[in-house]
Amino acid sequence: MAQPLVKKDDDRDDEADYSPFLGIEKGAVLQEARVFNDPQLDPRRCSQVITKLLYLLNQGETFTKVEATEVFFAVTKLFQSKDIGLRRMVYVMIKELSPSADEVIIVTSSLMKDMTSKTDMYRANAIRVLCRITDGTLLTQIERYLKQAIVDKNPVVASAALVSGIHLLQTNPEIVKRWSNEVQEAVQSRAALVQFHALALLHQIRQNDRLAVNKLVSSLTKGSVRSPLAQCLLIRYTSQVIRESANIQAGDRPFYDFLEGCLRHKAEMVIFEAARAITELNGVTSRELTPAITVLQLFLSSSKPVLRFAAVRTLNKVAMTHPMAVTNCNIDMESLISDQNRSIATLAITTLLKTGNESSVDRLMKQITNFMSDIADEFKIVVVEAIRSLCLKFPLKHKSLMNFLSNILREEGGFEYKKAIVDSIVILIRDIPEAKETGLLHLCEFIEDCEFTYLSTQILHFLGIEGPKTSDPNKYIRYIYNRVHLENATVRAAAVSTLAKFGAMVDTLKPRIFVLLRRCLFDNDDEVRDRATLYLNTLGGDGTVVQTSDDVKEFLFGSLDIPLVNLENSLKNYEPSEESFDINSVPREVKAQPLAEKKAPGKKPTGLGAPPAGPPSTVDAYEKLLSSIPEFANFGKLFKSSAPAELTEAETEYAVNVVKHIFDGHVVFQYNCTNTIPEQLLENVTVIVDASEAEEFAEVASKPLRSLPYDSPGQTFVAFEKPEGIPAVGKFSNMLRFIVKEVDPSTGEAEDDGVEDEYQLEELEVVAADYMLKVGVSNFRNAWESMGADCERVDEYGLGPRESLAEAVNAVIDLLGMQPCEGTEVVPNNSRSHTCLLSGVYIGNIKVLVRLQFGLDGPKDVAMKLAVRSEDEAVSDAIHEIVASG
């Protein structure tokens, strides 16, 4: 479709598609450029040749260094001509050629002459060209002229100088900063665009001086700014000032009146800029939001797509933090679902999904169904993701949402889209127990007619895990066995494994599974046959129905507890001999530390998970890592691992962060260390922990890191014993101790002798929240009721003066380290009271539910009623203690 222009013109009818550049060739044009050297210049012809050269450059043609130099020198000759049109083309050409420093000298005098010319057009353009190609030394020579030009009475000249100043500020800030008096004067210019350019430059000169920016904004917001563009700039600078001014009391936000006034400006660009600025204010109140939302709502019904898009995009963002404020626009938004522009329609839908309440879900789904068929896959994915989060928000609506997902799963679509849907269904199955059976059946139906091998195998794997746990595993067998008949070898093999899983987990199904597996022994694919044979033999397919032992289950379906990379390396190194390969010889230690790079260790649902090679979930990985260290092997089950906390400043010699692993009777600190000095090798790295401020802890073991080469992270561990099941807290100070050896950077070899050295790290703390797992419940009310009031503890607390209610709520959530439920962590603006629901699992696997009721007591004081229900009243008391002592 996009063929090179020249070629295409050859193929086409001549007359209709005539191009003046038909058959143009670089060599010929370069020859033509010789006319630039003629003693009698023909301006018209020269202009044409320049146009041709520019055309070639524009089409992506490049000139060699020699060609470019030649053209450049030829072009400089054209300064002799007095033809204005030609001169313009010369300017453009010089800019396109971006000459080297020694070439620049050739044109400098010509350009400086033009810069002081009486002709405004020459002055303006010469300034722009000269500033584009100049370097610092030349700049000092022409500085005087530039300063004059900034205050030139001709606006085009002034703008040219100012815009050049904006560019030069990046490379020669100290020179441009000397012009601020002139720029200041230009800000007062009557010409609209001069004011715009001057304002932009002045702000950039002063942007690091908060006071100056503040002054600039205060004076200009009072005065009149002429150009809409300058007004937009002013709005941006104003919101920057608002952002940076600390401790705003609600109600008397500085400059808010200015922003609100801009909503009545005559230029739409300014109105929109102001509305957007208001919606992005920190902690914006609904009273502040209202006028902005009102103008955006008007834009929604504009005839111009750009206005509608701008408005719906902004409202979409507002809906994330202030869904209530946007509900007024819902009617306008619904009519946008059928918008011609699909970007607008998608944004409208996702906004509606965010603002919608439980009762409007069904109606919304109906509208979306019509819309889904005629949008592109990328938009569909956005909608699917919005629906997923809606479903997690309103678990009771899972039926209609799940139906919707299964319907769109049946329709046409590409891999990414189908994967998004399948992922969503999987997440819903995991998080909403009630949705499990229907969800699994939808997935079963999908693999009946699924063209993507990857998705089929992933679903089969998932079925193998979830299917046997359902009330009637029997009904899935048919779907799985059908795969063995109808699919390619990869899917068949996956289906065999899934069948075997059902067989291993559900004893009643065993005989029938064995029959099916035996049929697979005649498959024409090796892998399928091998799997069937393995499963039949290990599960006892010799006709006797025995309970499958845990060992067998672990062997067949357990996860591999050695890193795949290490296994791969060991297998590569293994040479066939008498001795068979010993899997125990594979090192278990994780070499590079991929865990620290993972952002949130929280239990974020990841759908079917990454492709097989991807890392396992953080918790699993930590557990594996720790169990591979013999010293820690007897600590029992890992309860919780914290997120990595930095113990060093960024960009220090050694970067260290710590992960706290909590066991029932032990705590293990995992120090992830990185050596950032190429000339050093660290050996025998340990962390010396001083636990004098943590009385209940006693150090039991530490595992030093043998060597820590440059830029290759390693871990060292220190383990502490603590009273069993007790949430002991304390402070630990840390000192990194190691032997440092010089490394020759050229050879990479370390010297033999090392010096012992120490490096002070920051303190770390074990807090109550470390003993709490963030585990959500889908229906808090049900969980609360079923927990019963037996172990309920209720008390009231005064939290003292707080910045805001939201801040108080977040502080308590952080203190407890629990999972907020049903979106109750978000405090609506201006509310004077709030209820927040939390759930979690406390050490010892005790389920805990918390209901927090906050109220404003006086202007700032926050009071809180804390109700805790758990399976153990001691734990309920412990939660109260955390709050009381926090």
Added chain:
Amino acid sequence: MDSCPCIKNFLLLDSEGNRVAVKYYSDEWPTNSAKEAFEKALFSKTQKTNARTEAEIAMFENHIIVYKFVQDLHFFVVGAEGENELILVTVLQGFFDAVGLLLRGNVDKKEALENLDLILLCLDEIVDGGVILETDANAIAGKVASHSVDATAPLSEQTISQALATAREHLARSLLNCMYVPVPWLADDDAMGSSG
């Protein structure tokens, strides 16, 4: 933070996605093949939309694209994701209308290529290194066509002023070429005056 509105590039493509004129200000597309790939993808994404009466808009690879079509020409302006859409569309409209004025209403690929010099000068007058220079179509076209920089005298009556500008240009060219005689009714024009 650079809060000055910024244009990443202009694209003027034909009805098959081939370049008529393009100008990149951002170095996000370092090579010509990267540019071409971007243009191709953008063209195929927007091709089917109807951007003939009103400018249309799309999000594409973390850019905001505003575009407008006329005849066999597709005009695009590309800006950053967080840019004010209405500023971008003002620039687009300035470009679009200025080209309309310069090509005397015959806006199609053939005319555009025949007057490529005007199109390139037009781009040069709208944006300098990503910074918006001018958005008013009359001012842009005035600067390009008449080679005068007197933007304070807007060409209020478009058709007449335009005809005038073209006539003036042709006349000036031929006069300059043969005899360098000042033209009486151009006497107030600085640019002409100095060269005559």
